[in-house]
Amino acid sequence: xxxxxxxxxxxxxxxxxxxxxxxxxxxxxxxxxxxxxxxxxxxxxxxxxxxxxxxxxxxxxxxxxxxxxxxxxxxxxxxxxxxxxxxxxxxxxxxxxxxxxxxxxxxxxxxxxxxxxxxxxxxxxxxxxxxxxxxxxxxxxxxxxxxxxxxxxxxxxxxxxxxxxxxxxxxxxxxxxxxxxxxxxxxxxxxxxxxxxxxxxxxxxxxxxxxxxxxxxxxxxxxxxxxxxxxxxxxxxxxxxxxxxxxxxxxxxxxxxxxxxxxxxxxxxxxxxxxxxxxxxxxxxxxxxxxxxxxxxxxxxxxxxxxxxxxxxxxxxxxxxxxxxxxxxxxxxxxxxxxxxxxxxxxxxxxxxxxxxxxxxxxxxxxxxxxxxxxxxxxxxxxxxxxxxxxxxxxxxxxxxxxxxxxxxxxxxxxxxxxxxxxxxxxxxxxxxxxxxxxxxxxxxxxxxxxxxxxxxxxxxxxxxxxxxxxxxxxxxxxxxxxxxxxxxxxxxxxxxxxxxxxxxxxxxxxxxxxxxxxxxxx
Numbered sequence: 001x002x003x004x005x006x007x008x009x010x011x012x013x014x015x016x017x018x019x020x021x022x023x024x025x026x027x028x029x030x031x032x033x034x035x036x037x038x039x040x041x042x043x044x045x046x047x048x049x050x051x052x053x054x055x056x057x058x059x060x061x062x063x064x065x066x067x068x069x070x071x072x073x074x075x076x077x078x079x080x081x082x083x084x085x086x087x088x089x090x091x092x093x094x095x096x097x098x099x100x101x102x103x104x105x106x107x108x109x110x111x112x113x114x115x116x117x118x119x120x121x122x123x124x125x126x127x128x129x130x131x132x133x134x135x136x137x138x139x140x141x142x143x144x145x146x147x148x149x150x151x152x153x154x155x156x157x158x159x160x161x162x163x164x165x166x167x168x169x170x171x172x173x174x175x176x177x178x179x180x181x182x183x184x185x186x187x188x189x190x191x192x193x194x195x196x197x198x199x200x201x202x203x204x205x206x207x208x209x210x211x212x213x214x215x216x217x218x219x220x221x222x223x224x225x226x227x228x229x230x231x232x233x234x235x236x237x238x239x240x241x242x243x244x245x246x247x248x249x250x251x252x253x254x255x256x257x258x259x260x261x262x263x264x265x266x267x268x269x270x271x272x273x274x275x276x277x278x279x280x281x282x283x284x285x286x287x288x289x290x291x292x293x294x295x296x297x298x299x300x301x302x303x304x305x306x307x308x309x310x311x312x313x314x315x316x317x318x319x320x321x322x323x324x325x326x327x328x329x330x331x332x333x334x335x336x337x338x339x340x341x342x343x344x345x346x347x348x349x350x351x352x353x354x355x356x357x358x359x360x361x362x363x364x365x366x367x368x369x370x371x372x373x374x375x376x377x378x379x380x381x382x383x384x385x386x387x388x389x390x391x392x393x394x395x396x397x398x399x400x401x402x403x404x405x406x407x408x409x410x411x412x413x414x415x416x417x418x419x420x421x422x423x424x425x426x427x428x429x430x431x432x433x434x435x436x437x438x439x440x441x442x443x444x445x446x447x448x449x450x451x452x453x454x455x456x457x458x459x460x461x462x463x464x465x466x467x468x469x470x471x472x473x474x475x476x477x478x479x480x481x482x483x484x485x486x487x488x489x490x491x492x493x494x495x496x497x498x499x500x501x502x503x504x505x506x507x508x509x510x511x512x513x514x515x516x517x518x519x520x521x522x523x
Contacts, residue, residue, distance in 0.1 A: 050408035055091040063093025074505045076391040089405050095243030098413040103421040109455040112463030120144040120464040121397040123414040126242045128258045134318040146305030156468050158298035165472050171210045176483045179203040193493045196339050196515040201332035208324050213272050214294030228268040233507050235261045269317045327469050330389040331476045333508040336515050337387035338481050343490050344499050356486050365486050370478040378440035380478050384459040386435050389508045391420040393461035423457040488519035
């Protein structure tokens with residue numbers, strides 16, 4: 001889905017307890033902080049004053065960081081509380097960073113479609129994140145320009161085109177069968193109660209691994225790679241020195257840990273890359289007999305505009321990690337929310353099962369079938385409207401100072417599009433808080449999720465930086481939900497009368513209480 005969580009973006013920004021604890025600075029740190037503060041106050045402002053969108057007043061130097069920390073809320077919750085007061089566009093000052101929040105479909109369209117070229121950049125990266133992106137050498141972190149064009153064109157044409165995606169049909173079918181088997185095995189030992197997110201996430205990760213490296217792997221290897229990439233994501237969670245670089249001397253342990261995680265990532269992924277390279281250089285070897293085409297094959301000799309060299313080993317590791325991380329948690333999260341909605345509203349589940357049954361009869365549903373199921377497609381669209389996996393699309397920046405809604409957008413500002421609010425705009429949707437697939441099924445309401453014909457929801461972003469994994473992401477969601485509903489009837493476990501839809505932020509916005517579901521084989 002969003003094929004990168006490796007760039008610094010506010011979709012993963014949460015002031016957790018551990019992050020808030022950094023405000024309890026030592027005496028030395030406080031003296032340093034105050035000294036720098038006094039120096040900053042003594043300087044005269046030389047830059048031209050800009051007209052930023054309105055926002056809550058902040059403190060000198062730290063801006064709104066203390067208010068955010070003291071609220072005890074995660075970033076998306078804090079923004080949601082500010083929206084009624086400040087409207088469709090407002091700004092926050094988080095330390096040295098200016099953050100502009102956009103919450104309306106109209107302004108998202110103005111920025112990302114009408115002024116798409118200007119708003120197609122990415123903000124500057126913290127030094128730690130640059131380590132993992134190989135200095136912005138990934139599709140989603142790259143500066144808008146020739147490197148980005150080369151990387152994105154390669155990913156879309158070489159791997160994520162509709163034709164290429166169809167080539168991996170057998171891989172997906174194998175992963176679906178594996179998922180059903182895992183669910184059955186777990187249910188046998190737990191009286192029918194299974195963990196949805198854990199099992200779905202594993203299935204998605206297996207698909208992407210096969211697509212990336214072109215070979216099947218043992219479960220131990222899969223788990224090792226997954227754990228390594230999770231460590232990467234944890235390391236990339238925002239820190240206080242992201243917003244107050246003056247405090248960076250006090251984060252030496254975190255920087256050291258980041259280098260250690262990067263080394264672990266290199267040691268885990270690089271052998272897979274080298275094994276693939278060796279096999280391609282020896283096409284008649286036994287290793288190539290079971291190999292299929294892979295994303296990695298498109299990267300070895302990739303030509304980048306304005307650059308003579310092919311990607312380095314570190315850059316290959318970053319690109320493969322982006323491919324794997326970007327499509328795993330986003331897809332799995334969407335499916336967890338989807339299954340929760342099917343349990344909450346059994347009438348929707350029954351309607352979906354009837355459509356599957358009438359479409360395929362007694363045979364196993366296939367991905368070719370899902371496009372022939374209008375109710376499944378309506379359900380998926382409503383799922384992405386109500387539960388976009390990340391509540392902010394990846395951070396945008398302007399290529400040059402610009403205007404939006406009459407306000408100034410500085411070149412160094414992070415522009416954040418609040419997808420959760422855009423998909424629930426009351427001027428766009430009737431009963432926006434209600435989960436209702438019929439709004440799409442009956443045609444009373446509709447939305448182009450690509451944004452080409454208008455912006456009403458942005459689960460994948462829109463415009464020039466729209467997620468390149470849109471097609472494959474929706475395919476995985478539809479196919480997994482269809483297979484799970486075809487095989488099993490889903491309900492809440494006996495110990496839980498009502499599904500808890502409270503949200504919390506991990507790498508994506510997930511259910512605070514992970515979904516445990518009772519499943520019963522269909523007869």
